[in-house]
Amino acid sequence: MGFDLKTSSQPFAPLRGGExxxxxxxxxxRDAIIDRRLAPGAKxxxxxVGALFDVSRTVVRAxxxxxxxxxxxxxxxxxxxxxxNPTPEEARQVFNSRRLIEPALALEAARRLTSSDIAAFRQRLALESQLLHERGATARRAEIRASGDFHLLLASVAGNAILARFMEELVARSSLVIALYGRTGASSCGHNEHGDILAALERRDAPxxxxxxxxxxxxxxADLDLRVTEGLALRDALGGK
Structure with a gap:
């Protein structure tokens, strides 16, 4: 699959001087990949890309x-x-990595949380709640992004710039995995859990x-379908002919 602006519902913005x-x-x-406007496996x-953005191949390569x-x-x-196009095993590794990093971020975020941080968290929860009542693939992608933003804010509040960079990568990969393998899109559950996490942070209950x-x-x-299935042999695929 090629990279085609004409089929994108959200065209890419032209670059401006000085950027x-x-x-x-x-x-x-990155936004197009996470939003699934560019499909996994697309070339x-x-x-x-250089022609679309009017830049040299050197810039595109970077x-x-x-x-x-x-x-x-x-x-x-x-x-x-x-x-x-992440494999099921790569998907598992992404979430195992998050299990190692995010609890430590929560411990530090609970200590550093400010009133402005709480307001920012609540603003994100309000957006998640709004998206829950919208329908369609576009709303679903926006909801996945909003959920990821909650976790990125947690990393930011924790104040560790190195771990925050790691979380940017993990959340980006998670969003792609969820878009690929998500079964029911249990976003309402995720939204409620975000609220519970925020309540614990406000109480300074880090554990x-x-x-x-x-x-x-x-x-x-658990909402991902990561089962590995094997294709049929050619003879079986053609009905045994």
Whole structure:
């Protein structure tokens, strides 16, 4: 599948002078991947992306390298760059990584939480609640993004810039995995759990916030269909002919 602006419901914004062009391209491609406007496995032609943004291949290559580092793009020798298509095992690794990192972020966030942080969390919860009542694929993608933003805010409040960068990658990968493998989209459950986590943080109950986060991650992963299925042999696929 190619990279086609004409089929995108949200066209990419042109780049403006003075911006870091590679970073700007990375941001727009990243949003398109997470929003599933670019499908897993889609080819990202350097020439086509360069023409779309009116930049050189060198700039495009730098942007794609950033996305490759984040795990959202896969570079194949002599073939080019493609939107990542995570395997079930890679999906499991993403959530196992989150289990290692997020409880520690909750412990620190509970200690550092301010009234402005609480207001920011509540604003995100209000957006999640609004999206719950909307229908369609676009609303579903927006809901996945809003849910991820809650976790990114938690990382920001914790105040560890290195872990916050790790969380950006993990949340981006999680969003792609959820969009690919999610069965029921148990977002209402996730929204309610976010509220419980915030309540624990407001009480400065760090152990409870950490426990709720682990349970929340378990529930997200449980809603994924990560069963590995094997294709039929050619003879069987053709009805034994």
């Amino acid at each position: 870091d062009r590679a970073l700007a391209i990375r941001e727009q491609l 990202l032609s350097e020439a086509e 942007a794609l390298q950033m996305l490759t580092f984040e795990g959202l793009v896969k570079a194949e020798r002599n073939r080019g760059a493609f939107v990542a 409870e916030a950490s426990r709720l986060l682990l349970r929340h991650i378990d529930h997200i992963e």
